[in-house]
Amino acid sequence: MGSQIRYLAIVSEHPDTLARFYSTHFAMRELGRSDAGDVALTDGFYNISLLKPRDGASEPGISHFGITIDDIGETKARLKEFAPKTDIREEEGDLFHGDYRVTDPYGQLVSLSTHEFHTPKVERTFPCIRHIAMCVPNNDEELDFYVNVFGFRESTTSKRIRSENRVVRWAADGETAMAILPDRGRRDMNERESPRDGLNHFGWLVTDLENFLDALPEGCISKRPSSRPMAEYRGFDPDRNPFDISQDKGYEIDVGRWVHG
Secondary structure, three states, rough: OOOOEEEEEEEOOHHHHHHHHHHHHOOOOOEEEEOOOOOEEEEEOOEEEOOOOOOOOOEEEEEEEEEOOHHHHHHHHHHHOOOOOOOOOOOOOOOOOOOEEEEOOOEEEEEEEEHHHHHOOOOOOOOEEEEEEEEEHHHHHHHHHHHHHHEEEHHHHHHHHHHOOOOOEEEHHHHHEEEEEOOHHHHOOOOOOOOOOOEEEEEEEEEEEEEHHHHOOOOEEOOOOOOOOOOOOOOOOOOOOEEEOOHHHHHEEOOOEEEEO
């Protein structure tokens, strides 16, 4: 099966401000806008939907991600086999939502799309999104869910970390490296890290890293610890949503397959 992560929802009181930031500094293109003030952007592969809060029910910040699927029947069968307590519900299926939604073992919402989240069929360029990360207490259960239900693979980085008796896991779908990190109760954080559990941050791959960083607003980035296997820098957008930036380290997007800037 060819399931891949191709959607990210960010809830914001000011989608226009975020849209300008990502369009200006990350060359994202606008896919469309809703009457409610939502803005959808793309890097040529991902649909990044910047959503206004709905009736106070949506907490601002990185909300959830979405996975493309080929056949809803196959997905339902896999859920029945590997996650029988998980229900599938319909979504709007418009530019800003998937066709269906499920929750993973941690309770995170995952949108599902049979039409690639309305992303354009164009050649992928830089900057591009190649990484997402979540912080959860049940790392192995989460990895098993995405491997068994959606066909993701455990990367060589993850297997090495597993052999060291550490809890971090990495999944790969052929285009994106997904980090499954410890929750805040089990990890060390410095003042530049985001304490958010659940979906925590996403990561960009860029070329000409020095000039790229120089063009970002002053004070929005810091260097990542050298011990991190992927990404050299951490940044924050105007809403303080965290993102990683990499050129040389790159990301392992499939078993033994890395991409670099």
